[in-house]
Amino acid sequence: MFKVAVIGGSGLLGRALNEELARQVGWQIVTTAFSRPSLQLVALDVRDSFAVERFIEHVAPDAVVIAAAERRPDVCERDPALARALNVDAVRTIARAANRNGAWTLSISTDYVFDGTRPPYRHDSTPRPLNAYGQSKLEGERALIETADLGCVLRLPLLYGPIVNWSESAVTSLVPAIAASAAPDGQTATMDAWAIRYPTFTPDVAVVIRQMLERHGRGETISGIVQWSGNEPMNKYEIAVRLAAALQLNAHLTPQRAPTDSTRRPHNCHLTSSRLEALGIGRRTPFDVAIGQVLAKLPWRGSASPVGSDSSRPRG
Structure with missing residues (x-):
């Protein structure tokens, strides 16, 4: 055992x-x-x-x-x-x-x-x-x-990955703003287009x-x-565009080309995975496939809109 x-x-x-x-x-x-x-x-x-x-x-x-x-x-x-x-x-x-x-x-x-x-x-x-x-x-x-x-x-x-609330990941935390921007009276959502991430x-x-x-x-x-790292570089604006497509939302998004976070963050921390890859270790699921799996497994799917579901569910 x-x-x-x-x-x-x-x-x-x-x-x-x-x-x-x-x-x-x-x-x-x-x-x-x-x-x-x-x-x-x-x-x-x-x-x-x-x-x-x-x-x-x-x-x-x-x-x-x-x-x-x-x-x-x-x-x-x-x-x-x-x-x-x-x-x-x-x-x-x-x-x-x-x-x-x-x-x-x-x-x-x-x-x-x-x-x-x-x-x-x-x-x-x-x-x-x-x-x-x-x-x-x-x-x-x-x-x-x-x-x-x-x-x-x-x-x-x-x-x-699979979540219990939108805020569990900086990827899915973008969804409420994306959904709000797609509402009939929604305001354009500004998304960071400066920092490069590897979801x-x-x-x-x-x-x-x-x-x-x-x-x-x-x-x-x-x-x-x-x-270990995913191999698809994208900023939050690009992530938001792909999330909107996955959610079939006509979102109104605009890129912010300069850093705006109150806490300083790095521009591009791309990690090589060569040591594990040399050992035959690893798996990468394409982002669009993976985010589709995440959205399909939402515990509140079908019972609430993206805006109304971030809520006060407990953090891990």
């Missing part, structure tokens, strides 16, 4: 990972959640070091995947202590507990560890984060590498992680830093 602990399994990536790993014969998956525990998810606050240590000791996993994080750049700027607690200290605590059980630890990081001025970025390129989020994730990478006897960092760019489908990432876990199970453990 190969046992995997998924820390932070109720979020955007965690849910896709649970679904992928649950298909594996002979694997036992134990998943935690903070804001949305359930009968299938163990309640765990990763900021509670004693609770983390008890959980790891009780489960005794062969591998631990850390999907819990504070991923919102604006929140990290306002509350750097929270960002550090979730993105740095928790990683160190989990890695230390995993060491005592001989488990491999995989920690998720971000393309925002780079400043976006000299893409594409390799796994061994020099990080230079522009904001508190990127800095906290870089420090989390270092905490993992310094602490884990068996550890790996997986850097990922902008993620999207990456969470079920594809889940396959990548499953393949990495399989290698660990065979004794071919991957260590250090690896990266």
Whole structure:
């Protein structure tokens, strides 16, 4: 029996990972959640070091995947202590507990560890984060590498996938404004056309992680830093145009050619995926196909309009 602990399994990536790993014969998956525990998810606050240590000791996993994080750049700027607690200290605590059980630890990081001025970025390129989020994730990478006897960092760019509310991803968070602009009395929606992103489908990432876990199970453990990314560059304006087409909305959109975010963000952090590709690891679903799958699986599909469905559903 190969046992995997998924820390932070109720979020955007965690849910896709649970679904992928649950298909594996002979694997036992134990998943935690903070804001949305359930009968299938163990309640765990990763900021509670004693609770983390008890959980790891009780489960005794062969591998631990850390999907819990504070991923919102604006929140990290306002509350750097929270960002550090979730993105740095928790990683160190989990890695230390995993060491005592001989488990491999995989920690998720971000393309925002780079400043976006000299893409594409390799796994061994020099990080230079522009904001508190990127800095906290870089420090989390270092905490993992310094602490884990068996550890790996997986850097990922902008993620999207099956959602429980529009705001779960910066991709689908554009939908309410797109839909509002398509209303009979709607105003034109301005969308960022400056920052270049590489939207990456969470079920594809889940396959990548499953393949990495399989290698660990065979004794071919991957260590250090690896990266995975979609291969279709687009800005938010271009994403919005494709979302409008998928939703069959006659949206009124206009591009904003200069950065306007209150928190500084990088221009283009394209990640190379060459290290994983060389190992035969990876899957990429075309954006238009993947976003069609996301929209087809909306939990409120048919019961509410795109504008009325962002709502107050809990975050992962």
